[in-house]
Amino acid sequence: MRVEVSAMKEVKKESLVSRINSVLATRITMLVGSIWAFYAFVIFGLTPILWPNYETQILYWSNFLQLVFLPAITVGTAIMNRDSEARAAEDHDTIRREFDLLQEAHGMLDKSLQEIAVGVRELLVASRHERNAVRPAVTAGASRPGRKTSEG
Numbered sequence: 001m002r003v004e005v006s007a008m009k010e011v012k013k014e015s016l017v018s019r020i021n022s023v024l025a026t027r028i029t030m031l032v033g034s035i036w037a038f039y040a041f042v043i044f045g046l047t048p049i050l051w052p053n054y055e056t057q058i059l060y061w062s063n064f065l066q067l068v069f070l071p072a073i074t075v076g077t078a079i080m081n082r083d084s085e086a087r088a089a090e091d092h093d094t095i096r097r098e099f100d101l102l103q104e105a106h107g108m109l110d111k112s113l114q115e116i117a118v119g120v121r122e123l124l125v126a127s128r129h130e131r132n133a134v135r136p137a138v139t140a141g142a143s144r145p146g147r148k149t150s151e152g
Contacts, residue, residue, distance in 0.1 A: 021075070022079050024072070025072050025073075025075040025076035025079055026076045026079050026080060027076075028069065028072040028073065028076055029072065029073050029075075029076025029077055029079075029080065030076070032069055032072075032073055033073075044058070044061075044062070045062070
């Protein structure tokens with residue numbers, strides 16, 4: 001008994017602004033999360049050593065970058081998690097359908113094996129009856145008096 005579930009998913013249409021925001025947040029998250037961004041921030045953080053007179057401006061820009069990147073990274077992470085959860089749900093549905101198919105196949109195989117076992121038992125019983133029917137005739141002929149057997 002196979003259950004088909006038609007997965008008609010309603011596709012939400014995002015506005016152009018929403019799509020641009022999603023792409024921008026995701027790209028910023030990927031960029032800031034790279035090792036190259038790490039190297040750039042380390043170099044930027046060490047610039048007051050070379051130009052101590054600009055330490056205040058560097059500190060200002062450092063704080064500004066943190067204030068700008070923090071919400072962008074948070075939104076980008078949320079978007080990537082949402083996409084991952086959607087893929088996980090789709091994978092779960094696929095695995096569940098495959099599991100149901102495997103259970104159905106297992107049930108059919110189990111039923112077939114039971115039918116084969118019944119057939120084999122019937123053949124064995126029929127074979128025993130045939131052997132038992134032949135044995136008395138053979139043993140009756142060998143036990144007649146006057147006939148020599150191989151023993152004596």
